[in-house]
Amino acid sequence: MNLARIEDPALLCGQGRFLDDLDPLPGTLTAAIVRSPFPHAQITGFDASRALASPGMTAVIGPAQTAELRPFPLSVRTPMPYLAGATDRVRFVGEPVAVVVATDRYLAEDAAELVDVDYEELPAVTDTRAALAAYAPRLHPEAESNVATDRTFSFGPVDEAFAAADHIVRGDYSFPRYSSMPLECYCVVANWTETAEGPAVEAWANFHGPFSMIPVLAGSLGVPAARLRLHVPADIGGSFGIKAGIYPYVTLMALASKHAGRAVRWTEDRLEHLVASSAGADRLMRFEAAVTADGIVTAMRADLVDNVGAYLRPPEPSTLYRCFGNITGAYCIPAVSIRARAVVTNKTPTGLNRGFGGQQLYFGLERLMDKVAAVTGLDPAEVRRRNFVREFPYRTPTGGIYDSGDYRQAFDLALKNADYDALRAEQEAARARGEYFGIGLAAVVDPSATNIGYVGLATPAPARGRGKSGSTELVRISVDPGGVVSVLLGTVPQGQGHATVARQVVADRLGLPPEQVRPVVEMDTATTPWTITSGSYSSRFAPLLTSALAEAADQIAAMIRIAGAVLLQANPAELELAAGLVRDKNDHGRSVTFRHAAGLVHWDSGSLPAALSLYAAAAFTPPQAVAAAAADDTINSSLCYGFVADVAAVRIDPQTLQVRIEKLATVHDAGTVLNQALLEGQVHGAIAHALGGAFYEEMVYSDDGQPASGTFLDYLCPTSYTVITWEMRQRMAERFAEIDADRGIRVVVISSAGKHFSSGGDLAGFMEVDPVDFTDLGHNVTAAARSPKPVVAAIDGYCFGVGLEIALSCDIRLATARSEFALPEVKLGMIPGSGGTQRLARLIGLSRAKYHVMTGSRISAAQAEDWGLVAEVCADAGALDDAVAALTGTLLGYSPLSLRTAKEVLDRGVDGPLYTGIELERKAYAMLRSSADFAEGVAAFTEKRKPDFQGR
């Protein structure tokens, strides 16, 4: 079943309810944040008196109040305390220094300008290497350096392999800092109350996990987790990991609420988001490979340095470790050593950013493999194929367990789709001409469902404390007296379509129509079951939640069968759920509705053999997720591993430096596909995001620590104008350009693959296109008319709209008897836009053209032949092929020059006055008289042989 997304109608009609739309506690005040303008400075003075006197003001909290908070518990024991705001020092531009609470955001911002903060600037450092240098400015005085964590691991015979290697290949790579720009920014509502047991905090935030941050949040507030209640709205406008970094703001607003004595709301604006939310870490890496003469990598060394910004904000340094189990990627490399460092600098603290850790890792690893190819003289694709893991399950040297895959097959498919050999040939030719043409390959093992045990890797085993492992997801299902199944999801989606998939899976499992399953997306930590690993991150929903759903659904199914058995006086084991019924497996006629069985449980529970309640809760933890092994630091860091193969070819104009993506082929081995549309959405989105990461998006800092990507003028995201390709139509003009230039092609036949010639434009794509492309539409569709070569249209089936316009711009039309022609655009409130009205009128006459264009009615093949629209009608597709072959055979025998001239003269002359046309014809005739082809034609006639026309 491939359900259409059920989330969309409400979202597309403006009925989404994002946190900024909600008002959970009437009387909530609004906050604005005073932020550091300096990347590194000591706070020497703070005075909020002017701000407090400002209209609408209620409270200001500053460094003194922030000092009431506890530092967030970090993932590593490093003396780099991180609080939700600055106390004595600021360490990045945008770091919160004060919170101003007022009756609305305008007044709050007015007051924020009146908060006086004195700073004494300190030297700043943003570059990773500079931060590592001996006399670098030190961000955290209690720490020895700017290195927050530095660990080294070694698995397998690394040194021996390097000593024995035929080649040692080394590469230094750097990956930039960028983000995912969710449409909706951070939003928090927080309410601090004093209860009999002590302070309590109730908050709303568009936070999606990992819920390991809940104890971290509670810890910072000094409030036990039991008195911290977090609600997450059902609608979150995108995140891609970025909203995992919101929790410090929840702390900050809770603190503001404490001092304001009222609930406080803060809605982040885009300026704030670009400077002080989160981003993926920029990374420096050195990779080394020990390689045999025939390109086999026998060992690898990886030295990774992540720039985590001013603080090692949890869950960092997870970006370094999330891919630990698959750090050797798709390759069968038996030995690897790793050095992983996180360095603090005066940039915004980092966090999870879509596919997190994967982009950085694979950029380096795949470049390394290209270098192996360069050193061994092998083709880069061949190097990969030789090194791919081939047998599954496969255990990586770092402990990852790849459950299944066929990397070679997927990779070869990508190469085939990209026409790889032709690309390499084109590359050679282009480079010979002095042009830039690049081909990129990537083979990616994509981990899904992280094992939280990897977090422990940042600390050496003896100091690790309590072991951590697992990755659990929870779900509840209940059935009401009317047989409607509610699925209560605590998976905190941000647009991925969890509700759609949940409905689909449960409906499928219970044999129900989708409408009978009602997913409810809700997270309230007081009432929705959650655990440390809960949340939506790291691709965990599909494998984990659906497994939990299946189990819970099976529990419900068992209960329904029991109830059905009572109604049918049968054995539950003989019953199955299908088509909305509970029915006898061997006698489908013997059944009751699912609804009826559910009703029995509610209305007449006494008739059941034992107490039942139509409520099931299930938790799923994959057995593979065990802790990082203490002794050797190996860990299976994810539950399962998909595979992606990408091929990209890019051409760069040497003068303008404009980039053109010539080809992009991507193959995803995604395992069991739950919903094709969702999968395609993910793939297309990932491609757009990759385009952004490769060409447009980067968070840039000046050398003195000022963020330079402060607005969308500087932080460039790909827009729909960049990504939408109007492929088919653009290709027509291009294809004809190629054909026209190719002297070897003399006749062109346009026909279609599939049942019909064309039913017109793709309406969805059509509505999207920019006007500048619209003016090109006619240009594209009528490319055939401009071609100097004779163009034949071979039509079978419906030839409507743009399809007919294409056919009309051809020189000769042949059709099957079943074909029909129409220009039905009038039915859409439109007219034909690519020459259809004009060409049709000239071919069949104004009166007939008006009738058919204005009514949109169809012309039969027979009628078309009668009117001269079609030259010949054939009985069927086979006969059409024969007729086309005969026609083209005839045309191929003639001089291309005379055919071209005939076409030109007819097309240009026929619309004008007769004498102009005759004059045109006369001049063309005169020109042809002096052509070689004419001489050849006459000679062949005289010599009674076949002419050999050269087109000159």
Added chain:
Amino acid sequence: MKAAPFGYVRPATVTEAVAALAEAGDDGKVLADGQSLVPVLAMRLGRPTLLVDINAVEGLDNLSLSEDTLYVGATVRQRRLEHDPLTAGVPLLGMALPWIGHRELRSRGTVCGSLAHADPAAELPAVAACLNATLEIAAPSGRRTVHARDFFLAPLTTVLAPDELLLAAHFPAATPGDGFAFAELSRRHGD
């Protein structure tokens, strides 16, 4: 990103508009579509004390083509110009307009607003300078006209004084034998 407090008037005539600007001294700003102005206000990069909204001023939305001139009034939207058959009189405009931002911006953005803003990366100032269009300005002292090549002084700077209003742009119509081309190189469409 909320603007600091500002005053707002919506005059009905050019005279009133110019008078309001004059009274505001250096701190008044004309508001037509606000494409450039509103973000500046929101980010508190500029703090005009008075916004003079000219959308209700009579006669400013005039678009007409005479024998040799395309007259574009101050509140004529870019998208209107893009689709009006009169624009065929100045083919270079028709070529440049689809390149301005995105259609959503063009539906509100005004031609004269873009000229007054004088962003060197913008298409309309380039077209105006290329064709040496004439800019018609209303000042407290009366009206004056300036050729485009004298109108633009520096990035984001024109000869317009704080109390002046750009009333219209006159683009010379094409004559037989004229040729036109427009090309734009940018990282993304709309940049």
